[in-house]
Amino acid sequence: MSLFLLSLAAFAGAALCCLSLAVLRPTRQRARLANLLGVLGASAGSAVGLWAILSTPFATPLEVTLPFGLPVGACTLSIDPLGRLFLLPVFVLGALTAVKGAFSLAHELTSHNLAVHWFFFLMLLLGMSLVMAANDTVLFLLSWEIMSLAPFFLIDFHDSEKQVRDASWIYLTAAHLGAVFLLALFVLLWQKTGTTTISSPETISIISGFSPELRSLLFVLALLGFGAKAGLAPMHVWLPEAHPAAPSHVSALLSGAMINAGLYGILRVTSILSLRSTPESWWGWTLLVLGLATALTGIFKALAQSNLKRLLAYSSVENMGIMLMGAGVGLIGYTTKNFWMTTFGFAACLYHMLNHAAFKGLLFLGAGEVLHATGTVNMAYLGGLHKKMPLLGLLFAVGAASIASLPPFNGFVSEYLLALALLDAPRLVGSEQQVGVLLSLVGLGVISGFALALYVKAYGIPFLGTPRSGFSRTVHAPTPLSLWPLVLLALLCLLLSLAAARIFPHLAGAVSSSFPPPHTWDVASLLQDATNGLSTICLTSLGLIFLSLLFLLFRSILLRGKKQEVRGTWSCGYQESSPRIQYTDAGFTEPSARFLKTLMGVTATVRLDNDIFPKESHLSVSAPPRLIRLFYTPLFQGIETVCNALKIMQHGKIHIYILYILVTLCVLLIWGVY
Amino acid sequence: MLFDSCLFLLLVSNFLLLATPHIRQMTKYTALQGILLALLLLLFGHTILTVAVLLIKGILLPGLLWHTQKRLPPDSLICPRKLAAFDVVCGMAGLAFAIWLDDRLIVTQELFPPLFLSLGLTTLFCGFILIIGRIKAITHVIGYLVAENGIFLLGMPLMTKGTTWFELALLLDVFVAVFVMGIAINRISDSFASIDVARFRSLRD
């Protein structure tokens, strides 16, 4: 535990140093120093933190109460297996994105005050680590606020652009509306239990005595508050705005680690509400249905995007939906005392969380490299990048295959676990429940089918083919040395798949520590089944790699001494070919868009020149965020109108203001009497 | 085995009715339903009724519809395809609802063989879906027939010797109704040059 505190101290210390640099006048030297300080602080802190959670046995909880406390509540930190799992992406991605950030920020030494940026980056890391470890209401809310505020300044890095400023405001609004519910949740919890400790045997026993209505209220508050952070539909609107605006290393960290905090909160609160008492049956169903809706929204909107980073952001929404589906089916299993469903559901949720951190970090960093190399992430302008940057292309391909859940990479393992959990539906009581869960597995099939199409597009259009415009013709290729964080993440994608049989027992342990099984459940045989399957998957993955290499060898032996020519692509007889006739991203998704127009929200505008000899025509395809336009903007405008109407009270006449005070006083007196 | 297959085929014929956009096909499926109903009656042991149902539902009514269609222009015998997919989904929801209801109604357990009640309800729903979802007057007649088949199915296990005449009378009633509608459709197609029900709107006020 002292190691964990040391890592927190490293984050805080480096942040303070950056802060002191930030108030000085920025110069080139200071910017360089801040860059160095920031990356050293982040990586050292992360390395120590990683050591802290990996060196001690996984199942033993760590706990410490700091002698100096907050004015209210105690500074209690505790790390249980669930917290450990959620800390892993924080530290791994924290270190790797910091390194990648330092490489890319080295080009912006003079244009921005880097010390400020690094200060908030470190604060974000500190906030996230504290959130996963805090065991005290006040400390939790405080670190939640640090974690929520810091990204605002990070997203706002290129604050000269209006889009970026708007995006960061949307983020801030979403984060704070969520925080309102959390405040209500924790204040209610504090009031009813009489202690600020979140999870201890005493609080658990008090909570288990709550009425079902109260517990449901707490669950709903947690769902709304944490759901806003996790990007639960329809509260996901901030993600596709904030991620494209932020610098790529920040989007990688936000998407891979920060939105997990929302999931962590939901799991934690559900866990303390269901320990020692059965959860209400509709909780699990709510999570499952919302998760499915979130995932479907995410995948269909992602399919319609042409901005690579926006596409990845929507895909984060989709993946968060898959994780919530896992949590939902796990909770359904826990409610109905189904061990198979509980373990596989929650384990799928946690495994997908780890996987998502690995591949989404990789993909966002890769998109950042594309942006850096070409100046755009609009796929319609890109093409042929693999040829210019082979290593980056390979890494992005690995990321794409992983997130499309293809063996031999990690995405498959978590979808497999989730499907196993959902398949157990015939064990439930009541045919509508069985069919409901089974149909959500069909939903998973839809999601994974379209994820495949999505990532063929996300990798194929920008990286393969020939350059579609000047952007990708003059490429500013990254040095291979600066890509090693991506290489590590790609290796992690492979490792998380090959070591699945080793990782799963830890996940199952984390699940049973948060949702303890009754003694009657046969843990050993379930672990045996799971390990059996996962090790075969691992062998098959290795077999796939090995066989492919074998066929490659076979092919090259066959071709030895034969004629191997390189010619132009066969263009079916057309002589005058142009890169512009290649399929674009919009063209690629056109068949899907034709059938799923309403779901994808695609709008196409065509302007044709109707002369006899047409000169120039114009076609644009876009997928505007409908939810903001049709729901949130009218909602906030309505609130604004109401508030403006209330301005009648604010007229600037001081003597009337005094009257308000008098009236309030009188009303309070009367209220006090009754 | 034969009984189960009959029920199953009836169910499948419902969905085929919903899925096909061709009115000719729909007529054939209605005839199939009539024959299957007659077969079911035979298995229940009502010989007189079997003959009557086979005659009326299996031969006369579809024959009448077939005859009417011959006089209509061929392009008026196809419904829009998009509606068909939607109808099938609705029918499936109807089936799920019927089975759900079957689970909840405890009274009927000993009266109805398994799947019988839900099949009757589904047939009834499918008839209504056909009436609501399609715009041709002739599909209304078919929908009416299918709905009536559903009611007939629901009544079948309740039949005793005494009610046979009642059922026969009902059958005759249906026959007259369809007969009248068949004549009406002929007249409609003469005076409106189409059998779209939407054309009836011009009749108001």
Add this chain to the structure above:
Amino acid sequence: MSQPLLHALHFVLALLLSPLLFGIINRVKAKVAGRHGKPLLQTYFDLIKLLRKGCVRSDCTTPVFTLAPCIQISATVLALYFLPLGGVASPAGFAGDFLLVSYLLAAGRFVIMLAALDTGSSFEGMGASREATFSAFAEPVLFLAMIVLTSFYMDLGHSEAYAFSLGTLFGGQSALAWLNGKLELLFIPPVFFLLLLVENSRIPVDDPTTHLELTMIHEVMILDHSGPDLALILYASTVKLWFFASLIASLFIPPMQIWQESLLWLLLIFLLAVILGLLESSMARLRLHRVPALIGAAGMMAALALILSQMR
């Protein structure tokens, strides 16, 4: 003979015989059209010829283009290994292996679509885009059909680990179940047959022999592959056809003597090839925007089977 050895024997048999299916289909089509037709072994000759050739590569391709056929054939062969072949369950089977199999096939599609985009040709991009869409529609239907089978075996009271593996799902118990009143299982073979048409790009989904690139799906994606690469792709598609044919055949094989089962298995697969040939000579390709309706019909059938089997 032991179980793994028997399965390996059937596996090798499948790998050896799979090119024969194309020969049978072509022969049937030719006979129906009144021609004599290509030799039955034509696909073998094609494969050998292609393997002996050199290759031409487009100048805008990357290693993705060369790797794709190798990965696709490996994924397809591995997927076939997990199937019960000739009534013998795969020794590698485990709970939920049908997911691994369907994702292995997806991996094969993924790399081929990427290779198509890699050539920078608008035609191949078109093929990739269609394949991506249609396979995305087909995936949930495959899941649905598998779910019907898993819940059937769960209802029989088997444990999860047993009921979720392909060896059980296609182990032949369902072949007799519809005789005992589980009539909804009759929907499953047609569903798999429609999936076979979609996944293998056969008529009425896609016409592999058409001469117009604009109307193709699968064939247009591999326009630029040549020599051994094309041989690998061609072989992979025969193995894939065998895969789906074997799935359907396994649904009909009741538990019998081993030699009877394997004989029936081969017979049914060849019969399916004949049916495919007859179908292809009697139907035209559907218009592209009608293909999802076909997949939708398969989905409806599977959903109907699920509702019926689950709700009583």
